[in-house]
Amino acid sequence: MTIQPEARARLLGGFLLLALGAWILHTFLGFLFWGLVLALTTWPVYRRLKNWLDARNRHAWVAVVLTLMIGAIILVPLIYGLTKIIDEAQSLAKILVGAQNAGLPAPDWLQATPLVGAWLAELWNSSLGSPDAVNETLHLLQTETALAHTKDLASQILRRAFGLFVTLLSLFFLYRDGEILGHQVLGGFRKLFGDIGVRYAEHAVAAVRATVSGLVLLGLGEGLLLGVGYAVTGLSHPAMLAAVTGVFAMIPFAAKLVLAVCSLVLVASGQVAAGAGLFIFGIIVILVAENYVRPILIGGSIKLPFLWTLLGIFGGLENFGLIGLFLGPTVMAVVLSIWRDSLEEVGG
Structure with a gap:
């Protein structure tokens, strides 16, 4: 089918306008x-x-x-x-x-x-x-x-x-x-890709919600529990430390860094038992959260294996910054959904 000059001009003009709009808004x-x-x-x-x-x-x-x-x-x-x-x-x-x-x-x-x-004392004094x-x-x-x-x-x-x-x-x-925007977006996906496009869009939304639950809410929960440990062991500013831990806990394995520093501070101040107890308590909380709860929250609802979730998080962080925390697993979930549909078509 030959594209008429008027249609070609409309497509080109629409593409140029979209590119111009993206360039204007790229900062935001x-x-x-x-x-x-x-x-x-x-x-x-x-x-x-x-x-x-x-x-x-x-x-x-x-x-x-x-x-x-x-x-x-x-x-x-x-x-x-x-x-x-x-x-x-x-x-x-x-x-x-x-x-x-x-x-x-x-x-x-x-x-x-x-x-x-x-x-360390000699270095400090010098x-x-x-x-x-x-x-x-x-x-x-x-x-x-x-x-x-x-x-x-x-x-x-x-x-x-x-x-x-x-x-x-x-x-x-x-x-x-x-x-209104949701109906328009789903209508556009249905027009471009059919009903399967709508399913992929809904899968992407579910992936975003699952990622937020598995990263943000679980990270805040880790920060809250470890904040109790900070307060019990007598660390100063336990609320701030809990908030910092919660933010770091959104990135897999990063909360252990904050926990290790806090435990070392206690050990260096002479509270060896408190530092060891805080470290053991924190490791248990982090291991349970990251190895059992997080895979269920993220991978369970969207059927995304934990390995692909982890790779999506790290790849998203590497390429898109903090936004990649959510964008990475979302893209991986949609890609895996397309892959499964392709296998079903080949097998069927």
Whole structure:
């Protein structure tokens, strides 16, 4: 069948417009994708709230309230963490001012560290033990470079804050117009690929929800349980450590790094039993979560083997950054679904 010149021109014009739109929005595509992930994950909650308020015809208000709630869930821990970092930075500045006048001898717990305590104490004293050593160390750190990094950090914080605003704004509109957009997208897939395209789209949505449950919710659960361990063993700022552990736990095997550091801090401070107990407790929690619960949450609902889930997560992180945590397993789930359909067609 020969394509008419008018149809060819329409196809070319449509492709060029799509490319232009993608180029205009490429800076915000990551933030828009985060909004899509949040919308797909929390859509059942939105539907329940909307159905409850259906008689009052306040769908937009439900979208506003739920968007603000999700924004608060994201912002409150971030603001708490930033305030703690600022407080610690102010304390560090006071310590440095005192060290410039009188030096900062190595603490006793550092010298008591098994095997390497004497070497660490000598290294500490040579760098911070006297006023001259402190001033020389600060000079080596290059204050101008540190100031430049501080300015760069401030610009990154502003950019991320604007990105969060774009994410929440897109989330609101996805809530408000999600049903219409969903019908349009499924209609487009049905027109292009038939009913099997709709099934693949639904499989992708299920993969996103399963990945969020297996990574985010399970990671937060790990952080909560380990936070209890941090509090019991007497570590300072257990809530912040729990939040950091929860974030790291979203990446397979990464939570063990935070656990190991916290356990070493306890051991170095002389609390060997507490450090060993925390490490054993944390390893049990992490092993159960990552080897038993996570494969069930992610692979069970979408029939994706754990190996492919793991490869999808790591491959997504490598190629797409944090977005790849969700994009990788989703793509792997759709690819595996296509592969299974192909095998059924060959066998049938």
